[in-house]
Amino acid sequence: MMKTSVKKLALAVGASAALMAAGQAAAEIRIGIAGPMTGPVAQYGDMQFSGARMAIERINAAGGVMGEQLVGVEVDDVCDPKQAVTVANRLVNEGVQYVVGHLCSSSTQPASDIYEDEGILMITPASTSPEITQRGYELLFRTIGLDSMQGPVAGNYIVSQNPNRVAVIHDKQQYGEGIATAVRDTLRDAGVEVAMFEGITAGDKDFSSLVTKIKQANVDFVYYGGYHPELGLILRQARQADVSSKFMGPEGVGNKDINTIAGESAEGLLVTLPPSFDEKPENQDLVAAFEAKGEDTSGPFVLTSYAAVQLIADGIEQAGSQDPFEVAKALRAGTFETPIGTVQFDQAGDMESFEFVVYEWHSDGSKTPVN
Amino acid sequence: MQDLLYFSQQLINGLTIGSTYALIAIGYTMVYGIIGMINFAHGEIYMIGAYTALIAITGLATLGVAWLPLILIVALLCAMIVSSSMGWAVERVAYRPVRGRHRLIPLISAIGMSIFLQNYVHLAQGSRNIGFPALIDGSFRFGSSEGFQLSLSYMQITIFITTLICMTVLSLFISRSRIGRACRAVSQDLGMANLLGIDTNRIISATFVIGAALAAVAGLLLGMYYGSVDPLFGFIAGLKAFTAAVLGGIGSIPGAMLGGLILGVAESMTSGYLSGEYKDVVAFSLLILILLFKPTGLLGKPEVEKI
Amino acid sequence: MIAHNFKHALFCAVVTMVVAYPILGLNLVARGTRVGLEGADTTTLIAIFVAAVVVFAFQLYRDTLMAALGKMPKLNPLAHREPMPQAKRVKMESWVLTGIIVLALFWPFFVSRGSVDLATLVLIYVMLALGLNVVVGLAGLLDLGYVAFYAVGAYTFALLSQYMGISFWMALPLGALLAALFGLVLGFPVLRLRGDYLAIVTLGFGEIIRILLNNWTAVTGGPNGIGGIPEPTLFGMEFGRRVKEEGNTSFHETFGIAYSGEHKVIFLYLIALVLAVITALVIRRLMRMPVGRAWEALREDEIAARSLGLSRTAVKLSAFTIGAFFAGFAGTVFASKQGFISPESFVFLESAIILAIVVLGGMGSQLGVVLAAIAVTILPELAREFSDYRMLVFGAAMVLMMVWRPQGLMPMRRAHIELKRQE
Secondary structure (H helix, E strand, O other): OHHHHHHHHHHHHHHHHHHHHHHOOOOEEEEEEEEOOOOOOHHHHHHHHHHHHHHHHHHHHOOOEOOEEEEEEEEEOOOOHHHHHHHHHHHHHOOOOEEEOOOOHHHHHHHHHHHHHHOOEEEEOOOOOHHHHHHOOOOEEEOOOOHHHHHHHHHHHHHHOOOOEEEEEEOOOHHHHHHHHHHHHHHHHOOOEEEEEEEOOOOOOOOHHHHHHHHHHOOOEEEEEOOHHHHHHHHHHHHHOOOOOEEEEOHHHOOOHHHHHHHHHHOOEEEEEOOOHHHOHHHHHHHHHHHHOOOOOOOOOHHHHHHHHHHHHHHHHHHOOOOHHHHHHHHHHOEEEEOOEEEEEOOOOOEOOOOOEEEEEOOOOOEEEOO | OHHHHHHHHHHHHHHHHHHHHHHHHHHHHHHHHHHOOOOOOHHHHHHHHHHHHHHHHHHHHHHOOOOHHHHHHHHHHHHHHHHHHHHHHHHHHHHHHHOOOOOHHHHHHHHHHHHHHHHHHHHHHOOOOEEOOOOOOOEEEEOOOOOOOEEEEHHHHHHHHHHHHHHHHHHHHHHHOHHHHHHHHHHHOHHHHHHOOOOHHHHHHHHHHHHHHHHHHHHHHHHHHHOEEOOOHHHHHHHHHHHHHHHHOOOOHHHHHHHHHHHHHHHHHHHHHOOHHHHHHHHHHHHHHHHHHOOOOOOOOOOOOOO | OHHHHHHHHHHHHHHHHHHHHHHHHEEEEEEOOEEEEEEOOHHHHHHHHHHHHHHHHHHHOHHHHHHHHHHOOOOOOOOOOOOOOHHHHHHHHHHHHHHHHHHHHHHHHHOOHHHHHHHHHHHHHHHHHHHHHHHHHHOOOOOOOOHHHHHHHHHHHHHHHHHHOOOHHHHHHHHHHHHHHHHHHHHHHHOOOOHHHHHHHHHHHHHHHHHHHHHOHHHHOHHHOEOOOOOOOEOOEEOOOOOOOOOOEEHHHHOOOOOOHHHHHHHHHHHHHHHHHHHHHHHHHHHHOHHHHHHHHHHHOHHHHHHOOOOHHHHHHHHHHHHHHHHHHHHHHHHHHHOOEOHHHHOHHHHHHHHHHHHHHOOOOHHHHHHHHHHHHHHHHHOHHHHHHHHHHHHHHHHHHHHHOOOOOOOOOOOOOOOOOOO
């Protein structure tokens, strides 16, 4: 009984696989773009979609890849791990061979299992969790820096300021805790005393106890790993309680929204950010193209997504083949010029170097590079 | 000395939060006292109060009004009116039709209402955190400027005083006024009160309106104190306030005040001496323990199961 | 009368405006670093006005309308039909159910992979909802922390496979049993609480378990979650492209067919289907057993049930434990399907969605729950624009159901004996 059903299963699956293969023989290259279109982080998803769309448009206008046009297949994962698996399967259905996405690390991780198994090449322009590329996947790349790269940059900057005591706070989420841990380790290695290492609850509003604790610990530097809503409140409540420590955070806090919450207290906040790619002179015509469409390029994921699409196109050209495994080999072998600079991948699929710059944030929402 | 100052500071922090929990808890405790249901959507009413206050403040700022007392009074009035209307409407739409049915039915209806209101604000105003201007700034400081300085901000004082005023007025209202007397009668025996000519529907509506108005006061105060609002923050605050109400003895107004203060202090001591990660765990554990060992709370009356 | 109605209607209309206008009509927007206020577009304003007018009109003619509605024949054409004879109904129902299951068995071979994957998710929700149905629908205990047991099942499998290399088939009973044990241990102290207190306490438990999972980084990986959870194997055959565990063979090599990712998806679907059917059958059986009757007796009238000699604790505890058991089942399948789990999959919202499924389906009814699970999971997939409004609609639907049809869309019908009418 068991055997016959297995055979049936095998037969049916074989048939549908053959059907799928037939569907792929069109003269276009389909690229899946997966990210949140709805839900609480949709604003970041918009950056990703607008960057990827622009890249597809411009590459097609320049004659496509190997004479074939790129076609974007956009799907919405709401940044929910459950939805991410569903849309990943849908992309497999669509016969997509390359994916740009996903945005949240917790979505990227389960989705990448499926892509790797199905022989789909994936480039995430936004997921920063180091774990993602540590699993020895062959078809997984990313065009953004890792939490473990950003942490040391911040940590080293703090060390260079010769603080006596430092507090490291995080929001108990993957992103925040990851960076905070990296910062703490960097500080410890350099012999700086970390007086506090503590988590808060994301979404909480009352930080008066935490602020009192920071004040009591008498630290002169506070590093916060997490996003702007909580840091904004911490800053504001800290200034209210006369805490004079310097504050620093990762790119997740470098957002104008922090000014609406913290007001004057945001002045002097230090933020590590990727360099503003949109201010580079060589990107000016690209930025102009975005502006012509009424889109903003200042978001952190716009140009990384653009670069991800471009890398797929360049990889196909270099490999001279549309087989994702060949393309992956080509990507690992070559160096590529993209709007986010010269890209070279290491074995894991991360960029060899991704620069982070320390900026000082101002109460009017502008920022200036430090030193 | 340092440690004592630190302790006092955490105590002040805890009492501040506690007093606002108490303001929200009134809504739970009064409704529960009268119709014996948990008004799950009350946290959302508080959130809507905070949003309305912020909208009023922003609106006045756009119009160029700069006189602080006027801004505060207008914001407070707007928040109270909108929240009360919301409370009234919620009772009419979601609770009155199911009153008197199996106990689970109003509860599920209330959860549905809570989800609905949360998403209503989420869709209308977006999910991002919006900054709340700090209208009352500055603080008293105690202790030498070398070491740890105790600070008592004007905002904290405002919160204490407002809470105190609200509680006193409410107590007087419940004990002296005609409606207050009717409220107490209804909470003791709804059927009997009805027979005696009290319009019970009206009294129940009044309870919701009063609870919602106090939640709106808490919304304005906490919005200014914390600094931002978002559509989700009502739910957890509501849970905390409910915990406070249960802690003090549900149905009892001084109990709500006491429960709120105890909970606030417990939370702030947890983050002060242990870790902020476990703040919510402590709050929920406290709730569970109280319900298990003294379900009537600290000041509540034992409830007799009637057959 | 009309004057009184008019005043009331006017008041209702004003309240509608007050409730709707500030939140809908005035939007807070970030202008640079400041918060500004923006009036909504005209459509919204008109909508608010129309809503107020509708409320006004409805309240004004309320009495007339209600009377007219009362006089109208029942809209449901089946309302007056003769109920089918007991034996025939049971027979037909079992035929229909068998038909559905057979259809579900062969369906995945003819549709796309994405649909099969979605169907697996639906089946997981079916299991969860059937389990919660025992607790809420049958025993009348409102459990708002049901997702905690789901998390226990998922984390049991993830941790066992990570630290001890245990496979899906071993973990499936272990996860379910551990979840049941959790249900037993947590349930024991809380079950003497009254209904609404119980709801709050279970909510607290659910949150505590999630916070602990999130903070116990050394074991659970905290917010990073646990990845690399293996898929189920079929007699030691793996479904991946490459064999991950030594000693296993791969499915496609054993049968000499080309590798296809569909094998895995369909296999998982079939496992979920079998488990869901088992869940349904077990619960169906339990419902007819003395314990099932005891659940309902206790739900209907606790005092009467107790005076008939039913042990309140034992009966409630059995419902709670069995519900938790099936949540553990579902959790294991979920972990295996995802390959990666983190605490963010086990938030209160998930409990609320499962509860919504049970409520919409009709508390106590199995077929209703299955249909509701399908509707709740698939609707947002069909209409992406709907997905933003999903929770709004759920909330409203929960309220409306409670007001109009607390027994759900397909209320449970007990097998009962009807007295023959005297000719």
